[in-house]
């Protein structure tokens with residue numbers, strides 16, 4: 308059992324086999340750690356085997372169970388083959404987390420049709436292929452739970468029109484599948500919509516875009532970005548029996564950025580307004596290790612908690628110093 312400190316009880320997923328796409332890096336890696344810490348056999352799948360193997364090794368060193376498989380979610384046959392072979396090997400697939408995905412930053416006016424289609428293909432089609440493969444390969448007969456990671460896109464997605472359209476498509480597809488597949492032995496399918504999260508995914512963006520993320524993060528009513536652990540814990544909840552009557556929802560995990568009108572000073576007339584940001588501590592589940600000194604960078608032989616651009620590492624060190632300790 309992995310040393311990751313989940314807010315949920317150990318053994319919660321001890322009989323479960325859960326597939327996490329994109330589980331070698333960032334949010335997916337954190338989800339894999341947390342599920343393994345709760346007893347699941349976690350299968351992580353993506354294109355780059357070296358990243359997957361590193362994460363699987365970390366999980367095993369912490370006492371968890373993790374296997375790796377290569378997968379390009381844009382290929383429906385690969386999705387089918389992967390599900391069929393893991394069910395043949397382990398006898399079941401009780402959970403699926405569609406986390407793999409991404410996009411690039413571009414104004415809509417400069418985006419080529421191919422660029423738009425590529426991101427829709429990756430996120431919307433890729434998620435559909437995996438859902439369908441899981442349904443046909445196991446869950447249609449035996450039930451199961453699916454969580455689709457989307458992105459906070461309630462008010463559109465300026466700068467990323469392709470991903471906004473794709474994620475909105477996933478949210479709607481999720482509602483349909485909840486209704487169509489609920490009767491098949493109680494399949495549940497839900498979405499988690501992250502706001503801006505300190506994750507390895509940030510390495511994909513040019514400095515100018517990152518500066519925009521950093522400059523605007525204070526506008527979030529939480530006064531900060533989110534942590535990978537805060538997404539992982541939401542996914543765990545939705546996969547767990549604690550959410551057994553929740554089906555077809557989209558759960559924003561964004562510090563209320565999707566509700567905000569972008570005016571963080573709107574409440575500043577109140578004497579308790581704190582311009583330095585919320586005093587509420589973030590949740591970080593990584594095991595206590597080697598003191599707090601390196602801010603999660605993985606120095607001195609301890610596990611690297613986050614692999615993000617330096618300004619985000621500095622923010623993470625700050626969050627870590629105020630985080631809930633479990």
Ligand SMILES: CCCCCCC/C=C/C(=O)SCCNC(=O)CCNC(=O)[C@H](O)C(C)(C)COP(=O)(O)OP(=O)(O)OC[C@H]1O[C@@H](n2cnc3c(N)ncnc32)[C@H](O)[C@@H]1OP(=O)(O)O
Nearest residue numbers: 409410411413419421422425429459502503508509511564
């Ligand atoms: C408060 C709201 C908060 C939300 C904030 C959201 C922050 C989000 C963070 C994250 O999601 S972190 C996860 C980050 N990881 C990624 O995003 C990685 C994603 N990138 C990829 O996987 C790939 O780059 C891709 C986008 C899938 C494209 O890969 P592919 O190899 O299939 O494409 P190409 O053949 O290279 O290109 C196809 C097409 O797309 C155009 N294009 C690709 N990259 C860019 C770019 N950076 N800028 C502009 N256009 C791009 C490319 O030009 C091709 O079109 P044509 O030029 O041929 O017409």
Ligand SMILES: NC(=O)C1=CN([C@@H]2O[C@H](COP(=O)(O)OP(=O)(O)OC[C@H]3O[C@@H](n4cnc5c(N)ncnc54)[C@H](OP(=O)(O)O)[C@@H]3O)[C@@H](O)[C@H]2O)C=CC1
Nearest residue numbers: 329332333334353354355379380407408409458504506508
């Ligand atoms: N960080 C943030 O602020 C936010 C993130 N999200 C979403 O959360 C998810 C995780 O993001 P994050 O951890 O930050 O970023 P990462 O870039 O670290 O994770 C993306 C993962 O997806 C995998 N992946 C990408 N394309 C494919 C493919 N075609 N087939 C299989 N796997 C693929 C990558 O692995 P590999 O390259 O090996 O295939 C990688 O492990 C993404 O869907 C992202 O868009 C949403 C909102 C905000």
